[in-house]
Amino acid sequence: MNERRMLDDQHFETMIEEESICTSSNVVYDAPHKALYDTPMHYCPGCGHGVVHRLLAEVFEEMDIIKEVIGVAPVGCSVLAYNYLNIDMSEAAHGRASAVATGIKRVLPDKLVFSYQGDGDLAAIGTGETIHTCNRGENILILFINNGIYGMTGGQMAPTTLPGMKSTTSPFGRNVETMGNPLKITDLVAQLPGTVYVTRQAVHKPVNVRKTKKAIQKAFEYQQNGGKGTCFIEVVSNCPSNWKMTPLDSNKWMEENMLPFYPLGDLKTPSGKEN
Amino acid sequence: MAKVKGDIIIDIEKCKGCELCTDACPQDSLETAKQVNSKGYLYIVKIEDNCTGCTNCALVCPEGAITVYRKVNNQKKEIAKFKNITNDITLTVNE
Ligand SMILES: Cc1ncc(C[n+]2csc(CCOP(=O)(O)OP(=O)(O)O)c2C)c(N)n1
Ligand code: SF4
Ligand code: SF4
Ligand code: SF4
Ligand SMILES: [Mg+2]
Numbered sequence: 001m002n003e004r005r006m007l008d009d010q011h012f013e014t015m016i017e018e019e020s021i022c023t024s025s026n027v028v029y030d031a032p033h034k035a036l037y038d039t040p041m042h043y044c045p046g047c048g049h050g051v052v053h054r055l056l057a058e059v060f061e062e063m064d065i066i067k068e069v070i071g072v073a074p075v076g077c078s079v080l081a082y083n084y085l086n087i088d089m090s091e092a093a094h095g096r097a098s099a100v101a102t103g104i105k106r107v108l109p110d111k112l113v114f115s116y117q118g119d120g121d122l123a124a125i126g127t128g129e130t131i132h133t134c135n136r137g138e139n140i141l142i143l144f145i146n147n148g149i150y151g152m153t154g155g156q157m158a159p160t161t162l163p164g165m166k167s168t169t170s171p172f173g174r175n176v177e178t179m180g181n182p183l184k185i186t187d188l189v190a191q192l193p194g195t196v197y198v199t200r201q202a203v204h205k206p207v208n209v210r211k212t213k214k215a216i217q218k219a220f221e222y223q224q225n226g227g228k229g230t231c232f233i234e235v236v237s238n239c240p241s242n243w244k245m246t247p248l249d250s251n252k253w254m255e256e257n258m259l260p261f262y263p264l265g266d267l268k269t270p271s272g273k274e275n
Numbered sequence: 276m277a278k279v280k281g282d283i284i285i286d287i288e289k290c291k292g293c294e295l296c297t298d299a300c301p302q303d304s305l306e307t308a309k310q311v312n313s314k315g316y317l318y319i320v321k322i323e324d325n326c327t328g329c330t331n332c333a334l335v336c337p338e339g340a341i342t343v344y345r346k347v348n349n350q351k352k353e354i355a356k357f358k359n360i361t362n363d364i365t366l367t368v369n370e
Contacts, residue, residue: 017352017353017354020282021280021281021282021344021345021346022282022284022342022344023344026344026345026346027342027343027344028281028328028330028343028344028345029330029333029334029341029342029343030342030343031333031339031340031341031342032339036339040288040289040314040338041337041338043337044291045291045292045293045316045337046291046293046294046295046337047337048337049337050336050337050338050339051335051336051337054337054339203335204295204335205299205335206299206330206331206334206335209334209335210334240293246294247293247294247295248293248294248295248298251295
């Protein structure tokens with residue numbers, strides 16, 4: 001008996017208890033619950049729209065401006081943005097979001113107004129509105145999601161589609177001789193005297209997500225402090241469904257193909273400093 | 276050095292299985308599960324206990340499905356010694 005005990009002693013194991021650290025005092029990141037409705041979004045898995053919506057909501061909560069912002073949704077995949085952002089929002093006809101935002105801002109100058117637009121919306125059917133809003137220097141933020149394609153309607157070529165890039169209307173790749181060159185509309189509006197802050201960001205990596213959030217915050221701060229012109233943030237994004245790639249592949253493709261053509265960074269800042 | 280311990284909770288009903296979080300995790304803590312949620316998406320689970328609470332996964336998640344927790348110097352305590360051998364189960368509980 002004694003002998004057995006000794007033998008068994010060697011088979012003792014130690015059980016360590018570790019309290020769960022998942023308590024409210026240990027939270028270091030939680031998705032916004034006030035400015036973002038607690039509802040699933042309709043976007044395809046891995047789509048950048050969801051990240052940008054979340055960042056907007058985070059900025060609204062952190063700056064405590066939920067009651068002061070008014071958004072204008074586009075026509076495109078983000079047409080239902082007002083189903084997710086718990087703020088005042090209006091829909092605009094295809095491409096006219098910056099014009100509608102202009103009207104809202106002029107009537108309610110104390111509100112913080114922004115338009116949220118895709119590349120088909122902002123740089124194709126809405127090119128005129130975009131350029132003139134920026135040229136007039138309206139005190140609004142234009143948030144531009146550039147995924148190089150018409151996402152909502154099934155992947156047609158957009159003005160932003162890269163040379164050689166396949167889409168349903170350029171099945172052999174975009175031929176710049178017959179279809180023209182991609183439009184770098186962000187570079188274009190940076191040339192206009194009406195814009196004060198023009199930047200190009202992305203949301204495919206944690207570091208880029210942080211930078212985009214900072215840019216959004218900066219833009220609303222400029223507007224809050226009087227605003228002396230249009231803020232324009234391009235977010236180079238993906239469309240896994242119409243690029244016909246997995247979300248991870250789409251981000252990799254974006255990094256290798258979109259970013260060399262649409263390089264990230266500030267194009268224009270109020271202080272004149274670029275980075 | 277202060278030991279940092281992290282943990283996450285994934286809202287598996289919101290998850291769409293895009294795997295952006297698994298790719299962003301420097302600790303390789305996450306993996307796609309073999310089950311689907313009610314919408315039919317293969318959701319993400321934490322498979323390793325090495326999370327540092329860096330928030331990378333939550334930052335890239337398009338669904339806002341991840342909550343991250345972090346604690347410095349998490350206490351571990353020994354609560355029992357046990358063995359389980361046929362005919363002789365012994366449990367020694369501390370305290
Ligand atoms: C006047 C008008 N013309 C065309 C359409 C069809 N249409 C809907 S969304 C869209 C393009 C959307 O692409 P984009 O703005 O890039 O948004 P994404 O879905 O890629 O986010 C088009 C052409 C429309 N709704 N109204
Ligand atoms: S079609 Fe493209 S842009 Fe639209 S939700 Fe799906 S992935 Fe996003
Ligand atoms: S918080 Fe960091 S370490 Fe933990 S699961 Fe997320 S990415 Fe991995
Ligand atoms: S990033 Fe979010 S939605 Fe995508 S797999 Fe991870 S938890 Fe799910
Ligand atoms: Mg688009």
